[in-house]
Amino acid sequence: MKLNVSYPANGSQKIIEVDDERKLRPFMEKRMGTEVAGDALGDEFKGYIFKITGGNDKQGFPMKQGVLLPTRTRLLLADGHSCYRPRRTGERKRKSVRGAITGLDLAVLALSIVKQGEGELPGLTDTVVPKRLGPKRATKIRRFFGLDKKDDVRKFVIRRTVTKEGKQDYTKAPKIQRLVTPQRLQRKRQRVAIKRRRAESARDAASLPTVSTRRRPSVMSSASGELPPCGSKLPDPRFYDFVLRRWGLMEELHVFGMI
Structure with missing residues (x-):
């Protein structure tokens, strides 16, 4: 079995191959997240404490946290679950995963150093791997x-x-995110001003008279002396004046005393 040992403090990791099953017994039938002493692996691991972080079986299926089985099972996985990456939005799929309890059927067991022991592990604790990328925000x-x-x-x-x-x-160099610049402040002021103008125009539109009030006729009915009702079919008296002038009949009506 291969042990993928990582040291998060230095950012380094190393694969160690162990052929003797007796050395692996302290790591067997343990759940993911369990801390195990590494004295059984050899004298160079004396004082080290490892945490089981995962693993893969001999067919390559990964261990999944929370599945309390020492065997493989099929689970319906969706976006946000480990051991699955959806290809489409909202897609779910039934995938085979290995349970979270270790066993001898594993090909690789992932361990993380929680506590460093007495001696240095070459290529692991004596090596510092710098971070490739710095902070961006x-x-x-x-x-x-x-x-x-x-x-x-x-x-x-x-x-x-x-x-x-x-x-x-x-x-x-990375592009700095959430950086407050004068241009960003100006855009914020512009958004606030547009919002204020829209609110003012909506308030002015609400204060104007409605369409039905604007279209109501302003000429009084000759019979009653009151405004005709809204939607009345009575023509405007000015319409008659226009027709009489158009046909030249206005003077004749004056002569006969009809007007």
């Missing part, structure tokens, strides 16, 4: 370097060197 950069809000975060971005064959080395 503005607040995390400030926390990382202990900066104040007045300090310029852009000067403290961690750049990395890119090396390509046949080309000159160059550095790359």
